[in-house]
Amino acid sequence: MSTFVLLTITGLGLGALYFLIASGLSLIYGLMGVLNFAHGAFLTVGAFAMWFVESKLGGLSTLPRFLVGALAGLVVGGVFAALVELVLIRPLYRRHVEQVLVTVGLGLATTALVVAIWGNDARPVAYPSWLGRTSTVFGAHVPNDRFVLIVAALLVLGGLTAFLRGTRYGLIIRAGVENRAMVTALGIDVRKAFTLVFAIGGVAAALAGVLGNVYFTTADPNRGTSLLIFAFIVVVIGGLGSLRGTAVSAVVVGLVQQYANYYASSGLGDLSVVLLLGLVLLARPRGLSGSLA
Amino acid sequence: MNVLAVRDLHVHLGESHILQGIEFDVREGGVTALLGRNGVGKTTTLRALLGLVDRRGSISLAGEELAATATHRIVRRGVGYVPEDRDVFAGLTVEENLRLAERDAEPRYDLVYDLFPELKERARQPAGTLSGGQQQMVAIARALLNENRVLLVDEPTKGLAPLLVTQVADVLARVAELTTVLLVEQNLGVVQRVAHDAVVLDTGRVVHVGPARELLADRAMVHRMLGVG
Numbered sequence: 001m002s003t004f005v006l007l008t009i010t011g012l013g014l015g016a017l018y019f020l021i022a023s024g025l026s027l028i029y030g031l032m033g034v035l036n037f038a039h040g041a042f043l044t045v046g047a048f049a050m051w052f053v054e055s056k057l058g059g060l061s062t063l064p065r066f067l068v069g070a071l072a073g074l075v076v077g078g079v080f081a082a083l084v085e086l087v088l089i090r091p092l093y094r095r096h097v098e099q100v101l102v103t104v105g106l107g108l109a110t111t112a113l114v115v116a117i118w119g120n121d122a123r124p125v126a127y128p129s130w131l132g133r134t135s136t137v138f139g140a141h142v143p144n145d146r147f148v149l150i151v152a153a154l155l156v157l158g159g160l161t162a163f164l165r166g167t168r169y170g171l172i173i174r175a176g177v178e179n180r181a182m183v184t185a186l187g188i189d190v191r192k193a194f195t196l197v198f199a200i201g202g203v204a205a206a207l208a209g210v211l212g213n214v215y216f217t218t219a220d221p222n223r224g225t226s227l228l229i230f231a232f233i234v235v236v237i238g239g240l241g242s243l244r245g246t247a248v249s250a251v252v253v254g255l256v257q258q259y260a261n262y263y264a265s266s267g268l269g270d271l272s273v274v275l276l277l278g279l280v281l282l283a284r285p286r287g288l289s290g291s292l293a
Numbered sequence: 294m295n296v297l298a299v300r301d302l303h304v305h306l307g308e309s310h311i312l313q314g315i316e317f318d319v320r321e322g323g324v325t326a327l328l329g330r331n332g333v334g335k336t337t338t339l340r341a342l343l344g345l346v347d348r349r350g351s352i353s354l355a356g357e358e359l360a361a362t363a364t365h366r367i368v369r370r371g372v373g374y375v376p377e378d379r380d381v382f383a384g385l386t387v388e389e390n391l392r393l394a395e396r397d398a399e400p401r402y403d404l405v406y407d408l409f410p411e412l413k414e415r416a417r418q419p420a421g422t423l424s425g426g427q428q429q430m431v432a433i434a435r436a437l438l439n440e441n442r443v444l445l446v447d448e449p450t451k452g453l454a455p456l457l458v459t460q461v462a463d464v465l466a467r468v469a470e471l472t473t474v475l476l477v478e479q480n481l482g483v484v485q486r487v488a489h490d491a492v493v494l495d496t497g498r499v500v501h502v503g504p505a506r507e508l509l510a511d512r513a514m515v516h517r518m519l520g521v522g
Contacts, residue, residue: 168392171385171389171393172393174382174384174385175382175389175393178382178383178384178385179380181345181364182376182380182382184363184364184365184368185345185364185368185374185380186368186374186393186396186435187365187369187394187396187439190365
């Protein structure tokens with residue numbers, strides 16, 4: 001029983017991490033039709049901004065260092081994403097092949113740049129000791145950072161839902177996901193919504209970078225690239241452009257991966273996720289939420 | 294006085310030269326009908342006026358050149374649009390569809406709900422669950438919320454039951470009292486009822502301009518130009 005509880009909560013934590021990356025990816029594709037292969041770079045930039053700021057605040061105790069570093073990671077991730085949209089994506093509006101080439105190149109270049117500056121080794125990060133301890137749930141000793149990940153993902157889901165349902169920009173984005181041209185034909189400059197969605201996606205991915213630093217205890221220049229693959233799987237299973245579908249899909253993928261790794265064979269988790277993707281696309285080609293995959 | 298003047302307007306879609314230098318004027322007030330057989334470029338003309346497709350030529354709105362202006366700016370200068378397939382946002386409620394369309398400081402909800410009282414009752418219903426006629430009401434209401442110098446209306450009676458066609462024609466007649474309308478319409482009964490001028494397109498060119506009643510009264514010309522009658 002305790003093993004099952006541990007696997008479940010860890011799976012939910014992993015799903016939360018996937019959701020943080022995939023939510024922005026899904027919104028960006030839904031609104032703009034951009035398959036953003038540079039999304040992992042937002043995570044990497046956020047993670048390393050956190051580590052860098054933390055490393056410069058050696059005189060402070062761990063908690064303020066962590067909080068300031070995390071805040072810096074989120075800000076840098078959001079600004080970087082907004083700049084990517086303004087400088088690289090906007091001039092390529094409607095040129096989808098070029099967008100793919102640019103975002104793939106940016107993703108590779110960002111990782112290469114981080115490696116060139118700080119090396120290929122993962123860098124240990126400082127975080128409050130409570131996050132590294134465990135709490136007992138039904139006999140299972142669960143690392144506290146899993147709870148933080150789950151709460152963070154729920155807050156992001158709740159915040160994004162409130163934003164999309166309760167604000168004019170949210171309304172524009174929801175409408176734009178359905179029919180971008182018609183939004184423009186109502187007199188709305190949809191490009192502002194593009195930049196905003198990129199910035200939101202960048203902050204969420206940077207949050208995944210910050211919390212990923214805690215989950216894996218290091219900042220790794222290659223983490224953005226490796227997690228991006230699972231984020232794309234989550235987005236396709238959930239249905240492109242659907243936040244709710246992405247959330248459900250992230251939980252399913254995280255749990256399947258954990259259960260398969262433990263109950264089947266270590267290492268089968270990744271394969272089982274790919275199999276799950278194939279099954280979902282066979283049964284529901286438009287993903288769980290019904291959007292075209 | 295002309296509110297809209299179109300000169301030497303060209304549109305290419307892929308390899309096809311859809312609009313081949315069309316020229317026409319739209320008089321201020323009332324309805325000008327843009328007519329022609331299927332596929333001659335009527336919808337493309339409206340989309341070109343709005344900047345929804347790449348175009349070349351001159352489009353003058355009350356003396357102001359729009360050919361190089363972005364779509365959202367054209368709309369803000371007072372060009373409303375009711376698209377051919379309604380294009381309501383299916384996942385948004387009726388109220389959200391209307392709220393999204395608000396441009397003016399005081400949107401004309403009184404007018405909209407006076408014309409379409411049903412929309413008030415269905416404010417919280419997702420637009421995707423409405424009937425075709427109700428979706429057409431939402432599409433027209435979105436355009437009427439704001440004051441427009443010209444309203445581009447694309448086949449508003451397409452696919453509607455005869456009773457709804459009459460209702461839409463009533464609404465168009467009322468709208469024509471408020472603003473200038475450029476109407477693409479296949480139903481010649483509706484055109485005869487509401488339009489004062491007619492522009493006929495054929496294979497991307499303007500082939501006739503004149504009073505709508507004169508055109509529709511000439512059965513031979515209607516048959517030759519529109520393929521009906």
